[in-house]
Amino acid sequence: MKNFKKPNSKQYPKKSFSSVKPFIYINLAKDVTRNNALTHESIKANYLTGKIKLQIQVMSDYLFSGSGNYDFRKDDKLVYYTFFRSSNKLTIPGTSVKGSVRSVAEAISNSCVSHMAGRKKVGRNKYKDDEKKYFSRNDSRLACNNYIQLCPTCSIFGTTDYSGKIGFLDASPLKNVKTEIVKIGELFSPKIVKKQRKFYQNKKFNPIGNLIPEKQHRFVEAVKKDSKFVTWMKFQNLSKNELSLILYSMGIKQDYNIKIGGAKPRCFGTVEIQPLEIELLNHNSLFSHNNMYIKKDLNFINEILENKDLLNKEIFKSFRKSMKFINDWCPRGNY
Numbered sequence: 001m002k003n004f005k006k007p008n009s010k011q012y013p014k015k016s017f018s019s020v021k022p023f024i025y026i027n028l029a030k031d032v033t034r035n036n037a038l039t040h041e042s043i044k045a046n047y048l049t050g051k052i053k054l055q056i057q058v059m060s061d062y063l064f065s066g067s068g069n070y071d072f073r074k075d076d077k078l079v080y081y082t083f084f085r086s087s088n089k090l091t092i093p094g095t096s097v098k099g100s101v102r103s104v105a106e107a108i109s110n111s112c113v114s115h116m117a118g119r120k121k122v123g124r125n126k127y128k129d130d131e132k133k134y135f136s137r138n139d140s141r142l143a144c145n146n147y148i149q150l151c152p153t154c155s156i157f158g159t160t161d162y163s164g165k166i167g168f169l170d171a172s173p174l175k176n177v178k179t180e181i182v183k184i185g186e187l188f189s190p191k192i193v194k195k196q197r198k199f200y201q202n203k204k205f206n207p208i209g210n211l212i213p214e215k216q217h218r219f220v221e222a223v224k225k226d227s228k229f230v231t232w233m234k235f236q237n238l239s240k241n242e243l244s245l246i247l248y249s250m251g252i253k254q255d256y257n258i259k260i261g262g263a264k265p266r267c268f269g270t271v272e273i274q275p276l277e278i279e280l281l282n283h284n285s286l287f288s289h290n291n292m293y294i295k296k297d298l299n300f301i302n303e304i305l306e307n308k309d310l311l312n313k314e315i316f317k318s319f320r321k322s323m324k325f326i327n328d329w330c331p332r333g334n335y
């Protein structure tokens with residue numbers, strides 16, 4: 001008789017490890033390009049200074065930007081982690097947007113490694129793992145350690161003793177954005193440390209289907225798909241290539257999406273970022289209060305995207321491929 005096993009429909013579909021896990025590893029650049037950092041004391045006429053209004057639209061089923069606190073629902077005493085609020089409004093902190101954009105910029109340019117895949121940060125510039133275990137002492141890819149010679153990402157986003165050239169305002173809801181309490185499998189910190197960068201993919205959220213409290217699960221207050229937020233990115237003294245790198249790192253006018261916020265291993269936080277308004281500083285009228293800024297149309301974005309000198313073409317190609325939406329389930333629990 002044949003050794004026949006009855007299929008069990010309740011069983012999680014058998015897949016190879018690689019298709020079940022919700023993340024991918026992106027190779028590091030072979031080398032880091034460092035240049036003299038610009039000083040901040042003046043606005044330079046041959047660089048770009050201005051601001052871009054951005055719409056952040058949630059493309060995954062949920063986005064969770066945690067407040068670090070929890071609350072409980074009165075009727076059923078359900079304890080859940082709350083969404084961050086500022087002046088009672090749901091808010092995605094600007095620092096969170098900046099952090100997400102930075103990690104992409106680091107990956108797709110010849111930049112230093114400020115975080116290694118799986119390495120746990122335990123304090124300012126302190127890691128649980130000794131990075132020297134993974135890099136030789138003179139490996140150029142170690143984090144920039146002086147503020148005179150900086151890699152593209154540190155020169156744009158800043159590093160210790162260098163404040164950087166861009167900032168994001170807190171993103172506030174465009175309309176009346178509503179939240180939902182979602183049950184998710186507990187998130188475990190990664191165990192494998194690799195000499196690569198780790199990115200969570202854009203897969204489908206796999207709902208648990210009940211709100212019953214159980215071990216190794218948590219409840220989070222998340223905003224739903226299609227929720228829209230608005231923020232401003234302000235920048236000063238950027239070259240066209242630097243602004244271009246930032247736009248690519250936000251996935252602007254691209255066929256891939258980046259992620260913002262928490263619960264990324266549960267495939268939360270996929271967003272589409274779109275420019276709404278662009279204003280550049282008018283260097284000819286710096287001292288008059290009228291016409292300080294010149295409005296640019298959205299063609300300006302296309303022009304800037306042509307400047308690709310800071311992109312590592314090979315890595316960008318693999319990043320782009322890996323961050324497209326995949327019609328595949330995200331794991332509910334451990335993977």
Ligand SMILES: [Zn+2]
Pocket residue numbers: 111112113143144150151152153154155159
């Ligand atoms: Zn750096």
